[in-house]
Amino acid sequence: MSKTSFLSVACVLAMGCSEAVPPELADARQAYADAEQGPAAQVNPAGLHEAAKALTKAEATYEDEGATFKAQDRAYIAARKAKIAETQARTMQAEQQTAKVRAQTRAMEQAALQQLGSTKRDLQGQIKSQQNQLQSQQQILEQERERRQQAEKLAEQARADLARIAQVGETERGTVITLPGNLFFASGKSELLPSAQAKMSQVAQVLVTTSPDATMQVEGHTDSQGAEKYNQQLSEQRAQTVREYLVSRGVAADRITSKGLGESQPIADNKSPEGRANNRRVEIIVQPAAGSAGGGSGAQQGQGAGQGNAGKASPGAMGNPGMGVNTEGNAKGKTGSGDTTTPTSGGSSPRR
Amino acid sequence: MKTHLFCGLTCAALVSACSSYPRPEENLANSMAVARGASEAGAAEVPQAQLQLKLAHDQIEAAKMLMEDGKYEEADYMTLRAYYDAELALALAREEAAKRGLQHTERVSEARKSQLSQANSNQE
Numbered sequence: 434m435s436k437t438s439f440l441s442v443a444c445v446l447a448m449g450c451s452e453a454v455p456p457e458l459a460d461a462r463q464a465y466a467d468a469e470q471g472p473a474a475q476v477n478p479a480g481l482h483e484a485a486k487a488l489t490k491a492e493a494t495y496e497d498e499g500a501t502f503k504a505q506d507r508a509y510i511a512a513r514k515a516k517i518a519e520t521q522a523r524t525m526q527a528e529q530q531t532a533k534v535r536a537q538t539r540a541m542e543q544a545a546l547q548q549l550g551s552t553k554r555d556l557q558g559q560i561k562s563q564q565n566q567l568q569s570q571q572q573i574l575e576q577e578r579e580r581r582q583q584a585e586k587l588a589e590q591a592r593a594d595l596a597r598i599a600q601v602g603e604t605e606r607g608t609v610i611t612l613p614g615n616l617f618f619a620s621g622k623s624e625l626l627p628s629a630q631a632k633m634s635q636v637a638q639v640l641v642t643t644s645p646d647a648t649m650q651v652e653g654h655t656d657s658q659g660a661e662k663y664n665q666q667l668s669e670q671r672a673q674t675v676r677e678y679l680v681s682r683g684v685a686a687d688r689i690t691s692k693g694l695g696e697s698q699p700i701a702d703n704k705s706p707e708g709r710a711n712n713r714r715v716e717i718i719v720q721p722a723a724g725s726a727g728g729g730s731g732a733q734q735g736q737g738a739g740q741g742n743a744g745k746a747s748p749g750a751m752g753n754p755g756m757g758v759n760t761e762g763n764a765k766g767k768t769g770s771g772d773t774t775t776p777t778s779g780g781s782s783p784r785r
Numbered sequence: 786m787k788t789h790l791f792c793g794l795t796c797a798a799l800v801s802a803c804s805s806y807p808r809p810e811e812n813l814a815n816s817m818a819v820a821r822g823a824s825e826a827g828a829a830e831v832p833q834a835q836l837q838l839k840l841a842h843d844q845i846e847a848a849k850m851l852m853e854d855g856k857y858e859e860a861d862y863m864t865l866r867a868y869y870d871a872e873l874a875l876a877l878a879r880e881e882a883a884k885r886g887l888q889h890t891e892r893v894s895e896a897r898k899s900q901l902s903q904a905n906s907n908q909e
Binding site: 502503506509510513514516517520521523524527528530531534535537538541542545548 | 859862865866869870872873876877879880883884886887890891893894897898901904905
């Protein structure tokens with residue numbers, strides 16, 4: 434028998450020597466111990482079990498035969514199996530970890546994708562609502578445009594209508610509507626001629642519908658024939674008559690004044706009949722309301738409180754499309770959304 | 786007479802050497818197959834695996850020589866050793882591959898992570 438086996442037997446009997454373990458067996462035991470402590474126990478129990486079996490077999494062979502080369506081989510193989518089990522365990526761990534990392538990456542990407550999806554939805558929502566806003570704004574603009582067009586048309590109409598009844602002019606004081614005395618009053622009288630009622634009514638209509646907030650002054654004039662005082666009185670009475678009529682037709686009483694100027698302000702030469710006829714008149718001076726603008730060129734400048742603006746009031750109160758917008762807009766119950774016309778209230782209803 | 790005796794002696798010697806132990810052709814073939822497998826798995830590039838593989842090859846050669854000498858049992862055990870050496874070489878080669886795979890996956894994951902966080906911060 435081999436020397437080592439004899440020694441090991443002797444040592445076993447002597448119960449004391451530690452170097453008796455054959456090197457291959459020692460290796461195998463160590464290899465198994467290492468494998469057992471490593472991940473194989475959890476991850477590769479099958480492989481570890483194989484290694485255990487091999488070690489047991491090797492131990493048994495040593496016990497039975499001593500350190501035969503068969504025993505040595507078995508120990509050698511047992512050591513290898515232990516190492517294989519260990520190595521396989523580490524491989525499995527690495528593979529498991531790889532799978533885990535892959536899964537994590539996938540989860541990350543999923544989350545990012547979802548995030549992207551929700552961001553996309555949010556943005557789409559925003560776009561949609563902005564589009565809607567834009568649409569409604571465009572609608573409003575379109576309506577405004579239409580309204581303005583309508584207003585201008587009406588103003589044009591009003592102007593045309595008025596021009597048929599009376600003379601209309603623009604001055605720095607405002608629009609001046611001249612009512613020829615002969616058409617509206619009997620000679621020396623201050624009551625409206627019946628035939629003039631209809632015209633007066635039309636004038637009132639136009640004034641009320643196109644400039645409901647306007648401030649007006651009614652001024653009576655005469656020619657130079659007759660006494661100054663008499664003329665003064667007559668002109669005053671006629672102015673009053675016109676004022677009262679207009680108020681009765683819906684012009685705001687606190688926005689219209691009347692006065693007589695007698696023969697003090699002729700507009701024509703009193704020497705000729707035509708001239709005198711021209712001087713016999715009642716003038717209605719109209720200033721558009723404060724803040725009212727509209728299409729007129731000067732309309733948007735210097736709008737203040739009515740009377741105070743008399744000097745700088747924009748001409749074209751009558752021809753001012755803005756006036757039309759006021760009424761039209763109010764008639765439809767819409768208030769100015771960015772509209773520069775007066776935010777009038779009460780529409781075209783008459784005011785007392 | 787002498788020849789017979791000689792033959793008899795030889796035969797006896799032969800018989801005692803051969804015994805009834807079969808020629809370990811299959812085990813040898815198996816261990817060679819595993820060694821080939823380990824080599825193909827890249828054992829040559831992994832130092833520890835390379836060592837084991839060399840051991841396996843050495844033992845395979847030793848086993849072949851033992852077989853030629855008729856020492857079948859010894860050869861058989863040698864092939865077994867070679868087999869497990871080769872198995873270990875293979876396991877080590879696979880471990881290396883798995884480790885590299887993990888490193889690669891981790892690198893890719895890191896890159897992806899930073900890519901995604903970049904994209905996220907871009908959104909804000």
